[in-house]
Amino acid sequence: MDKFKRFWNADEAEAQREDDENILTQIYDGTTLSWSTRIKAFVICFAVGCVLSILSTICLAFPNKNSLKLFAVLYSFGNLTALSGTIFLMGPIKQMKNMFKEKRIFTTLIALLFLALTLCAALWWDIAILAIIFCICQFLAFIWYSLSYIPYARDAVRKCICACIE
Numbered sequence: 608m609d610k611f612k613r614f615w616n617a618d619e620a621e622a623q624r625e626d627d628e629n630i631l632t633q634i635y636d637g638t639t640l641s642w643s644t645r646i647k648a649f650v651i652c653f654a655v656g657c658v659l660s661i662l663s664t665i666c667l668a669f670p671n672k673n674s675l676k677l678f679a680v681l682y683s684f685g686n687l688t689a690l691s692g693t694i695f696l697m698g699p700i701k702q703m704k705n706m707f708k709e710k711r712i713f714t715t716l717i718a719l720l721f722l723a724l725t726l727c728a729a730l731w732w733d734i735a736i737l738a739i740i741f742c743i744c745q746f747l748a749f750i751w752y753s754l755s756y757i758p759y760a761r762d763a764v765r766k767c768i769c770a771c772i773e
């Protein structure tokens with residue numbers, strides 16, 4: 608009986624399937640960005656991240672009761688905003704896959720850990736020196752993470768550091 612119904616309603620089912628495909632195509636076309644738009648969004652995110660990081664440093668110049676908390680929050684959100692700009696360049700799925708590749712997973716987790724520890728030290732534990740240490744570690748971890756995208760950059764930095772130590 609089902610085959611009989613499908614036979615007589617085949618045209619309706621085909622029309623429904625075409626409508627569904629058209630809707631999906633329209634959604635996909637509406638959510639894709641041109642390359643120039645992606646670059647602009649990346650630059651905006653990166654610039655906002657840099658401005659937030661600079662504002663956080665300015666907060667330290669005017670010490671008051673909440674300047675450390677404001678510093679930690681602005682600096683951490685600045686780093687997250689700058690990092691999220693790369694989502695526009697690659698797309699969210701590819702960015703997540705790249706972040707958790709074998710050569711970056713450790714660096715990614717360390718950078719995110721120091722970001723969380725910075726916020727914890729400033730907001731909950733209220734330990735200024737610890738928040739600043741975690742912030743420095745966060746900065747270094749994000750630099751090391753960024754270097755992983757440049758071929759042989761980590762090796763060059765390692766060799767440079769070893770040459771300076773010796």
